[in-house]
Amino acid sequence: MIPLLTVFTLLALADAPEWTFDEPDAEAELKNWIDLNDLKPLRIETVRDERGIERRVLVTESVGNDPYMFPGGGWATADYEPFPGGKHPVLYLGVRVNRPDRWQIYWVSEEDPLWGEAQHQVFGVDAVGRFEDIAVEITAGGWRDKTILRFRLDPGTSPGIVAEIDYISFEKPIPPGGAFRVTPKGKLSLLWGELKGR
Numbered sequence: 001m002i003p004l005l006t007v008f009t010l011l012a013l014a015d016a017p018e019w020t021f022d023e024p025d026a027e028a029e030l031k032n033w034i035d036l037n038d039l040k041p042l043r044i045e046t047v048r049d050e051r052g053i054e055r056r057v058l059v060t061e062s063v064g065n066d067p068y069m070f071p072g073g074g075w076a077t078a079d080y081e082p083f084p085g086g087k088h089p090v091l092y093l094g095v096r097v098n099r100p101d102r103w104q105i106y107w108v109s110e111e112d113p114l115w116g117e118a119q120h121q122v123f124g125v126d127a128v129g130r131f132e133d134i135a136v137e138i139t140a141g142g143w144r145d146k147t148i149l150r151f152r153l154d155p156g157t158s159p160g161i162v163a164e165i166d167y168i169s170f171e172k173p174i175p176p177g178g179a180f181r182v183t184p185k186g187k188l189s190l191l192w193g194e195l196k197g198r
Contacts, residue, residue: 016088016148016170017080019071021058030058034074038064038159047164049096050130053176057096057164060155067161068106068154071168075115078150082110083170085143091136092173093125094166100126101161104154105138109146119143125156131166133173 019029026044035042040061047057060069072078091105106120119141125134138144155163167174 015081016083017071018092018167018169018171018174019058020056020167020169020174021165022056026056032073032079033058033069033071035060035067035069036074038062038067039069039155042069045164049176055094055131055164055166055176057166058168060161060163060165062156062159062161064159065157066154067156068104068152070150070152072150075150082147082149085109085138085146085148088148088170089138089144090170091138092167092169092171093134093136094131094174094176095125095134096127096129096131096164096166097125097156098162099128099160100124101156101158103156105136105151106154107141107143107151108149110149111142111146113149115152119146125163131164131176135173 019033021029021044030042030044033042040063043059045057045059046054048054060067072080101124102122103125104120104122106115108115108119112119121136121138121140121143123134123136126132127134153168155161155165166176
């Protein structure tokens with residue numbers, strides 16, 4: 001039996017999930033995203049952004065008023081470890097849409113394992129015609145005080161919303177073309193500021 005203190009220590013160190021839909025993992029990531037309601041089949045495509053940079057994206061298209069999808073299999077399964085909401089209070093998305101709409105995130109936790117309206121948050125996505133990096137601070141439903149087991153993402157709340165999702169992460173924003181490079185001094189440096197400034 002693992003000591004309780006060890007369990008809490010491991011949980012505190014747990015990485016939160018992220019998906020980039022890039023090779024070599026793109027097809028495996030696609031298989032783990034399940035479109036369960038009011039969505040056309042999910043697909044991965046290579047597109048160009050407004051600066052001509054190629055991106056591999058998850059494409060969703062809603063066909064009703066209640067589209068939602070799950071990573072890791074569905075309502076009752078997840079292929080990622082539980083993670084502390086207090087350590088990972090922000091949902092990061094890189095996304096481009098055909099028109100603005102409300103999106104939602106729902107989750108279940110160890111403390112509240114039943115899906116319901118108490119554990120969800122609404123946010124706006126207005127990235128029409130261009131990719132935007134969106135940071136959603138999750139403040140609803142006691143997220144910061146809970147151990148997150150699974151989540152669901154609702155990409156819009158109306159039919160006809162086409163979304164190109166470059167990444168989904170609870171760790172950090174992920175710039176196109178890879179996050180890191182080696183500087184002349186041999187240290188890793190984040191390209192984020194440079195890419196955002198182009």
